[in-house]
Amino acid sequence: MARIAVIGAGMGAMAAAARLAVAGHQVAVYERGRTHGGGLGRFARDGFVFDTGPGLLHLPAVYRDLFVKTGKESLEQSVELFQVDPASRHVFADGTDVSLPNASRAGVVAALDTAVGPGAGERWSELVNRAREVWDATRRPLLEEPLRAERIEALGRDPYPAPPKRGLFRRAAPRTLEAAAARELKDPRLAALLESHALAYGLDPRRAPAGAAVLPYMEQTFGSWYVRGGMRGLADALYERCLARKVAFSFGAEVVRILEKDGRAAGVELADGTVAEADAVVSAVDPALVPGMLGGTAPWREGDIRPQSGSPAPGRFTVLLALRGTRPEGTVHRTVVHTPDRAGELAAVFGDGPGLRAPHPRPTVTVLRPDDPATRPDDGHEAVTLTVTVAPHGPVDWVDGTAAEEYADHVVAMAEAAVPGLRQRTLWREVRTPADTAAATGAEGGGVPAPVLAGGGGAFLRPGNATRLPGLYLAGGFAHPGGGLAHAGMSGALVAGLIVEGADWRGSQ
Known part of the structure; x- marks a missing residue:
C-alpha cells in the first residue's frame, strides 16, 4: 500500500483519489479552499440554488465507469x-429561433430544415x-491513453477529413473551424451554431482546428x-x-512545496509548515504552478507539452438571477x-492585438432555466443562470x-431575447467574474x-499526466486530456492507471 498525496479537491483530483483508494492505496487530499468540487460550485440564497460551474454533462459514461x-x-x-430535451434552443441575431432535440440526428435535421431552410x-x-x-x-489517443512525447507530432495533425470530391479536383480539408463552417454550412446561422460550441469552451473558432467539430458531435x-x-x-x-x-480530506490546506527525496516526489509541505510524506504526489492544480512548488525546477521532459504561463484561457462571466413568477411550461x-x-465578440474575448480584449456589450449568452424544484423556494419563483465567455x-x-455590474446589465439585456420581461421579474442577482474564479x-x-x-x-494539447520527476503526476482540467467535466474525470482515470499499473501502462482497454 502506497501513500498518495493529492493537491486539490476538484473533479479530476477526486476521480483519481477514489480509484487509487479502491486499488488499496492510502490517499490524502489537500485543498486550499473550504470545500471540494473545484469549479463545480454552488451558490444558495433565500431558497434559490445555482450552479456556478458547468450546467450540464455531455459524456456521462466517464462517471458511470468511475462509480x-x-x-x-x-x-x-x-x-x-436525466437527459434534458430539447438539448438546446438557439436564438440567432436575425430572430431565427430553433430548438434542437436531445441525441436525435433525425430530429436535429428536421428542426434545422424548418427553422433555417430546406437542406x-x-x-x-x-x-x-x-x-x-x-x-x-x-x-483513444486523446482521451483513453496517457499523453506521450512520441505521439505529440501525430496528434498535432488535424484528422478532420476533406469533403467528398466534387468536380475535377479534390479539395483540401479546412484548416480551422471557421473555415469548415464557411465552406460546408454556408448559412451564417449554422456557422454560429457550430462556433458557439467552441466559444462555450473558450476556443477561438478562427484558430481552433476544424476537428473542434467533435464537440457538437459528442x-x-x-x-x-x-x-x-x-x-x-x-x-x-x-x-x-x-x-x-x-x-x-484536509481543507484550508494550501500546498506550497512538493518534497523530493532520492530523485522522487516524496510528499508535500503546507503553508502552515506541516509536512506530509508520500510515495507519490498527484497535482490537480494548474501545472504552471508546479515549478514554483519544486523550488523553480520545471518537471517537464524534452518534447513534453508545457503549460502556457502568462496566457490564461478565457474565463466565464456569470449572472445568477432570482426571479419572481412561475417558470412557463415547456421552457x-x-x-x-x-x-x-x-x-467584435471574438476580438473582445481573444484579442486581435495588444489591449483589445474587453467586455463586449452584445455577447453570446447561455441561459440556463432548469425545471428543478430544488433550485427555487417554490413554484412561484425561478432560478436562472446567464453565462458569457469573456x-x-x-x-x-x-x-x-x-x-x-454594468456589464451584467448588458448580459441581462441580451438574455431577454430568451426570457421576455427578465428585468421586471428580477428580485436580486449575484454576479461572478473571472476574478472570482481565480480566487476560488x-x-x-x-x-x-x-x-x-x-x-x-x-497547440491544443495539455501537459501529460506523467512528469520527468518520478512519483509526480498531473490531473485535472489543466492537464491531459483538458477541461470539461468529462475530461477532468478522464484525467483522474489516467493518473490512477499510471500509478497502479506503472509507467508503461498504455491506457484503459
Whole structure:
C-alpha cells in the first residue's frame, strides 16, 4: 500500500483519489479552499440554488465507469441524472429561433430544415458525420491513453477529413473551424451554431482546428444530462464516494512545496509548515504552478507539452438571477442567444492585438432555466443562470465591481431575447467574474481550460499526466486530456492507471 498525496479537491483530483483508494492505496487530499468540487460550485440564497460551474454533462459514461469501478452504488443510484430535451434552443441575431432535440440526428435535421431552410439540416448532419471520423481517430489517443512525447507530432495533425470530391479536383480539408463552417454550412446561422460550441469552451473558432467539430458531435451523440438539484450534486456524490473509500480530506490546506527525496516526489509541505510524506504526489492544480512548488525546477521532459504561463484561457462571466413568477411550461433548459457582432465578440474575448480584449456589450449568452424544484423556494419563483465567455482577469480588470455590474446589465439585456420581461421579474442577482474564479480555484486569470484537440501542431494539447520527476503526476482540467467535466474525470482515470499499473501502462482497454 502506497501513500498518495493529492493537491486539490476538484473533479479530476477526486476521480483519481477514489480509484487509487479502491486499488488499496492510502490517499490524502489537500485543498486550499473550504470545500471540494473545484469549479463545480454552488451558490444558495433565500431558497434559490445555482450552479456556478458547468450546467450540464455531455459524456456521462466517464462517471458511470468511475462509480462502477469504485463502489457498489452506480452513478444513477448516487445522483438523479436525466437527459434534458430539447438539448438546446438557439436564438440567432436575425430572430431565427430553433430548438434542437436531445441525441436525435433525425430530429436535429428536421428542426434545422424548418427553422433555417430546406437542406440546412443535411448540411449540418454531413459536418457532424465528418466530426464522427475525428472522434473515431482521436478517442483513444486523446482521451483513453496517457499523453506521450512520441505521439505529440501525430496528434498535432488535424484528422478532420476533406469533403467528398466534387468536380475535377479534390479539395483540401479546412484548416480551422471557421473555415469548415464557411465552406460546408454556408448559412451564417449554422456557422454560429457550430462556433458557439467552441466559444462555450473558450476556443477561438478562427484558430481552433476544424476537428473542434467533435464537440457538437459528442453533445449530439451522447446527449446533454443534468443532475436533479444542480450539477454540484455530482461533486457531492464523488466526494461521498471518496469518503466511503477512506480518502482523507484536509481543507484550508494550501500546498506550497512538493518534497523530493532520492530523485522522487516524496510528499508535500503546507503553508502552515506541516509536512506530509508520500510515495507519490498527484497535482490537480494548474501545472504552471508546479515549478514554483519544486523550488523553480520545471518537471517537464524534452518534447513534453508545457503549460502556457502568462496566457490564461478565457474565463466565464456569470449572472445568477432570482426571479419572481412561475417558470412557463415547456421552457427549454438551455438557450443560447447569439451575438449580432461575431467579429467584435471574438476580438473582445481573444484579442486581435495588444489591449483589445474587453467586455463586449452584445455577447453570446447561455441561459440556463432548469425545471428543478430544488433550485427555487417554490413554484412561484425561478432560478436562472446567464453565462458569457469573456477575456480572463488581467487583460480585463474584473475586480472592478462597478464595471462588473454594468456589464451584467448588458448580459441581462441580451438574455431577454430568451426570457421576455427578465428585468421586471428580477428580485436580486449575484454576479461572478473571472476574478472570482481565480480566487476560488487558483486558476490564472480565472481561466477555464478547454478540452484537448488534435491539430494545430499540438497547440491544443495539455501537459501529460506523467512528469520527468518520478512519483509526480498531473490531473485535472489543466492537464491531459483538458477541461470539461468529462475530461477532468478522464484525467483522474489516467493518473490512477499510471500509478497502479506503472509507467508503461498504455491506457484503459
